[in-house]
Amino acid sequence: MHMITANDLKVKGVPVLDEALSAHREAIITVRGQARYVVLSMETYDRLRELELDAALAEAKADLAAGRVHRDSVDEHIARIST
Template sequence: MKAITANELKTRGVASIDAALKDQDEAFISVRGKDCYVVMDVETYNRLRVCELEAALYQARQEIADGKAVEESVEEHIERIKKL
């Protein structure tokens, strides 16, 4: 994955991000030689977000299937949380 230095980003701005994302989906931004951030185009972000939501849905369904879910009213939920 290509890295954009903080200095390059400061001097070239968004053009440096555009160049880095021309041939790949994401790029690191490095600060003082250390990779600190990742930039990506919106399509890649949205795809990853959908994957994250699907994983959370899968996990919730698995917990329900395993009997780990609790069905209760809002009032019961608040009382249970207060006791923790």
């Protein structure tokens, strides 16, 4: 993973991000020597979101298959979650 200082980002701007992301999937921006932010290419971000949504869908399907679901009316649902 490539490290970019906040000062380099301030001085060099977006080109420093372009350079880092051309060789790595992500870059860490450090502030006073501490890792504070992660920058991803849109391609990498989109792939991570897709994997996250796939995991959520798999979890929902597992809940449905195991019977961990409620089939309530709106009023019943509100009453159930309000208590």
